[in-house]
Amino acid sequence: xxTTLRSGEKSVVIDTEGPFVIIGxxxxxxxxxxxxxxxxxxxTGYVRDLALGQVAVGADILDINVGMAxxxxxxxxxxxxxxxxxxxxxxxxxxxxxxxxxxxxxxIMAPGKPLVNSVxxxxxxxxxxxxxxxxxxxxxxxxxxxxxxxxxxxxxxLSIASRIVERAAMIGIPEEDVxxxxxxxxxxxxxxxxxxxxxxxxxVRRSLGxxxxxxxxxxxxxxxDRRTLNRAFLGLAIGAGATCAITDxxxxxxxxxxxxxxxGRDSYAARYINLYRSIQQRSE
Amino acid sequence: xxTTLRSGEKSVVIDTEGPFVIIGxxxxxxxxxxxxxxxxxxxTGYVRDLALGQVAVGADILDINVGMAxxxxxxxxxxxxxxxxxxxxxxxxxxxxxxxxxxxxxxIMAPGKPLVNSVxxxxxxxxxxxxxxxxxxxxxxxxxxxxxxxxxxxxxxLSIASRIVERAAMIGIPEEDVxxxxxxxxxxxxxxxxxxxxxxxxxVRRSLGxxxxxxxxxxxxxxxDRRTLNRAFLGLAIGAGATCAITDxxxxxxxxxxxxxxxGRDSYAARYINLYRSIQQRSE
Numbered sequence: 001x002x003t004t005l006r007s008g009e010k011s012v013v014i015d016t017e018g019p020f021v022i023i024g025x026x027x028x029x030x031x032x033x034x035x036x037x038x039x040x041x042x043x044t045g046y047v048r049d050l051a052l053g054q055v056a057v058g059a060d061i062l063d064i065n066v067g068m069a070x071x072x073x074x075x076x077x078x079x080x081x082x083x084x085x086x087x088x089x090x091x092x093x094x095x096x097x098x099x100x101x102x103x104x105x106x107x108i109m110a111p112g113k114p115l116v117n118s119v120x121x122x123x124x125x126x127x128x129x130x131x132x133x134x135x136x137x138x139x140x141x142x143x144x145x146x147x148x149x150x151x152x153x154x155x156x157x158l159s160i161a162s163r164i165v166e167r168a169a170m171i172g173i174p175e176e177d178v179x180x181x182x183x184x185x186x187x188x189x190x191x192x193x194x195x196x197x198x199x200x201x202x203x204v205r206r207s208l209g210x211x212x213x214x215x216x217x218x219x220x221x222x223x224x225d226r227r228t229l230n231r232a233f234l235g236l237a238i239g240a241g242a243t244c245a246i247t248d249x250x251x252x253x254x255x256x257x258x259x260x261x262x263x264g265r266d267s268y269a270a271r272y273i274n275l276y277r278s279i280q281q282r283s284e
Numbered sequence: 285x286x287t288t289l290r291s292g293e294k295s296v297v298i299d300t301e302g303p304f305v306i307i308g309x310x311x312x313x314x315x316x317x318x319x320x321x322x323x324x325x326x327x328t329g330y331v332r333d334l335a336l337g338q339v340a341v342g343a344d345i346l347d348i349n350v351g352m353a354x355x356x357x358x359x360x361x362x363x364x365x366x367x368x369x370x371x372x373x374x375x376x377x378x379x380x381x382x383x384x385x386x387x388x389x390x391x392i393m394a395p396g397k398p399l400v401n402s403v404x405x406x407x408x409x410x411x412x413x414x415x416x417x418x419x420x421x422x423x424x425x426x427x428x429x430x431x432x433x434x435x436x437x438x439x440x441x442l443s444i445a446s447r448i449v450e451r452a453a454m455i456g457i458p459e460e461d462v463x464x465x466x467x468x469x470x471x472x473x474x475x476x477x478x479x480x481x482x483x484x485x486x487x488v489r490r491s492l493g494x495x496x497x498x499x500x501x502x503x504x505x506x507x508x509d510r511r512t513l514n515r516a517f518l519g520l521a522i523g524a525g526a527t528c529a530i531t532d533x534x535x536x537x538x539x540x541x542x543x544x545x546x547x548g549r550d551s552y553a554a555r556y557i558n559l560y561r562s563i564q565q566r567s568e
Contacts (some may be wrong), residue, residue, distance in 0.1 A: 187545050188553060194546035219546065223553060224560045225538060232542035235519015254509060258516035261471050262478035262503065269472060269507060276508045 001176050003139050003211050005061060005091035006113040012060050012091050014179065014211045014244050019260045019271070021244035022253060023093050023115075023213070024059030026050045027080070029068045039071055044083040051084045056282065058253035058275050062088065063117060063246050065095035073101040081105055085112075093117050093141075093246070099128050106136040115139045117246070118181065121146035121160035126167045133168070139177040140168070141213055144200060150183055152192070154199035157182060161204050179211040179244070180204050187229070188222035194233065198240045205241030214245040231255045238263070254279060285460050287423050287495050289345060289375035290397040296344050296375050298463065298495045298528050303544045303555070305528035306537060307377050307399075307497070308343030310334045311364070313352045323355055328367040335368045340566065342537035342559050346372070347401060347530050349379035357385040365389055369396075377401050377425075377530070383412050390420040399423045401530070402465065405430035405444035410451045417452070423461040424452070425497055428484060434467055436476070438483035441466060445488050463495040463528070464488050471513070472506035478517065482524045489525030498529040515539045522547070538563060 003014040014021045027050050029036040038046040051062055064084060066076045073096060084092065094105050095117040102116065118141040119129040133140045142164035144150075144157035151157055161180045168178050182200035185193040197219070201212050214237055220229035231252055234245065238259050245256075257272040266272055287298040298305045311334050313320040322330040335346055348368060350360045357380060368376065378389050379401040386400065402425040403413040417424045426448035428434075428441035435441055445464045452462050466484035469477040481503070485496050498521055504513035515536055518529065522543050529540075541556040550556055 191545065191551050191553065192548050195548035198547070224557065225542075228538050229542045229546065229556075231515060232519050232539050233546050235516050236523045236543065236546055239520045239523035254512050255516050258509075258513045259520065261475065262513070262517050262520055263482070264476050264479035267475050269475065272513075273508065 001209055001211055003115075003176050003179055004113065005115055005139060006111070007089050007091045008085070008112060010089050010091070016205070016209070016211060016241075016243055018243075019265045020238055020242075020256050021060045022058055022249050022256055023061040023063050023244060023246040024050075024054035024249050025063050025217075025246045026054055026248060026250075027062060027084070028065035028095065029071075030065070036068055039066055039068065039076060039080075042076070042079070044080060047080050047083055048087050051088045054249050055088045055090055057249045057279060058257065059090065059249040061091045061093055061115065061244075063093040063095050065117075067096055067098070073098045074104050077101045077105045078108055081108060091115065094138075099132065102129070103132050106132065106138065109136070109138075113138055115141065115179070117141045118143050119164060121163050123147070126164065130168055130171055130173065133177075134171050134173050139179060140173070141179050141181050142168075143181045144183050144204075150185065152190075152196055154196055154203055157196075157200045158203040158207060161200075162208060165208055165210060175208070175210055179213045180208070181213050181215060182242075184215060184219045184233075186221035186223070187219055194219060194236070198236055201237060201240040201242050211243045212241055214242050214247070217247060227251055235259055285493055285495055287399075287460050287463060288397065289399055289423060290395070291373050291375045292369070292396060294373050294375070300489070300493070300495060300525075300527055302527075303549045304522055304526075304540050305344045306342055306533050306540055307345040307347050307528060307530040308334075308338035308533050309347050309501075309530045310338055310532060310534075311346060311368070312349035312379065313355075314349070320352055323350055323352065323360060323364075326360070326363070328364060331364050331367055332371050335372045338533050339372045339374055341533045341563060342541065343374065343533040345375045345377055345399065345528075347377040347379050349401075351380060351382070357382045358388050361385045361389045362392055365392060375399065378422075383416065386413070387416050390416065390422065393420070393422075397422055399425065399463070401425045402427050403448060405447050407431070410448065414452055414455055414457065417461075418455050418457050423463060424457070425463050425465050426452075427465045428467050428488075434469065436474075436480055438480055438487055441480075441484045442487040442491060445484075446492060449492055449494060459492070459494055463497045464492070465497050465499060466526075468499060468503045468517075470505035470507070471503055478503060478520070482520055485521055485524040485526050495527045496525055498526050498531070501531060511535055519543055 504510035
């Protein structure tokens with residue numbers, strides 16, 4: 001299965017048989033005070049730095065989230081998108097829980113094809129988000145949870161994922177434009193959390209065949225040396241069938257390229273070595 | 285399948301359903317000049333440091349190799365084993381291509397049950413090593429290669445592994461005492477080398493069911509940032525079914541414990557957090 005996303009000039013294909021795709025997570029004020037302060041001041045200069053910096057270290061797509069108290073998302077999301085599009089030519093992932101802000105944002109994205117983050121399996125979410133996805137012809141991330149919350153049973157997560165794919169198909173969104181997030185909770189609070197996510201990934205890939213996106217860094221919450229855990233999880237999750245992740249390219253980009261190389265998806269180690277050199281140059 | 289190894293007092297079980305087992309690789313003079321010099325001088329003090337250091341950072345078993353030009357392996361292997369047994373109580377992996385040195389070493393290991401490293405699928409190797417393994421009741425590592433060398437075809441590697449398990453069974457060595465090494469070549473020289481090893485691991489686990497050991501660090505030979513590649517390979521290989529590795533616990537120990545935790549094989553993150561603290565204490 002191939003999910004094709006587009007910016008103005010460039011296409012990125014998330015392909016179950018291809019290299020892993022990195023969606024840079026850093027344009028998101030949650031837990032990032034400096035970005036929050038800049039957004040409050042309606043200053044987009046720092047956003048520009050974050051966009052350029054992530055693309056330079058291997059982000060294929062950028063997630064854009066401006067949600068925080070005191071920010072008018074309808075206005076700010078558009079402003080930030082305009083600024084990011086001005087400096088980098090990569091597809092974007094529009095990350096908002098505000099439906100009005102989502103529709104306003106998508107209205108300025110043509111002729112690009114962004115990724116919408118996200119819909120879940122609850123009726124309200126399906127009923128409001130999917131029609132917008134259909135209207136603007138985008139792709140969408142479907143979270144394997146519904147109004148009852150997040151189940152600990154991989155089969156329940158699979159059935160919610162199936163429901164999202166079916167409901168999308170009913171209104172004309174093809175299955176290749178739905179990317180499932182299996183959801184990842186912290187192994188610091190529940191030792192089985194990793195296994196549940198890994199099994200969900202395997203089930204979704206085997207039963208539905210669609211692309212699978214990770215929000216990889218939750219898995220290590222509350223534990224020491226989170227980088228080691230996040231990187232280790234990528235190997236396991238990609239082996240299980242994950243095809244892209246919303247993550248920090250600076251922290252895990254080289255690990256992702258290493259995994260591609262080890263899985264025979266990087267001829268002559270070209271992408272691994274190029275990224276290694278880019279990182280070296282930036283740190284000099 | 286469970287492979288049980290024993291030192292004087294302690295058992296270590298390599299279990300296809302259990303946590304991953306680390307066999308410390310550092311007592312081996314290849315590429316370690318300081319150790320080579322000490323062995324030439326018949327000084328075992330540094331060997332003692334290497335043994336204690338590796339166990340402190342999570343080695344479950346220690347590999348012992350003293351093979352180098354100018355060293356009488358028959359004498360030196362025994363001397364080093366005596367010294368290591370004196371300071372640490374973990375099972376040992378006797379790593380030698382010298383059959384006389386192997387037999388002499390095993391004669392002083394009772395009542396322990398070490399691991400013999402290694403036999404391959406060639407007739408000479410099978411005919412000389414397996415009888416010694418049988419005589420001393422040890423376990424053995426079987427390399428998935430024969431007198432024709434290392435194949436690039438995972439099915440050929442599997443057939444050699446099957447042959448080793450069968451030949452062992454014929455003289456009374458149970459299958460749980462044969463651990464297969466799928467062999468790992470560098471992705472720096474052949475971009476498909478990782479895939480071939482990962483497929484061999486899956487085939488061996490599915491067809492033979494036995495334990496699988498990695499000599500993990502070859503995979504990154506000739507490439508920059510070998511640690512990132514070696515750690516990434518562990519996630520993929522363990523996901524594919526590898527159950528132990530001969531590797532550097534200082535470099536990959538925490539990654540291995542992270543993988544166990546993420547696979548639900550470390551309740552309450554106890555081993556991960558303990559190892560993290562041990563490493564912190566040693567670096568203070």
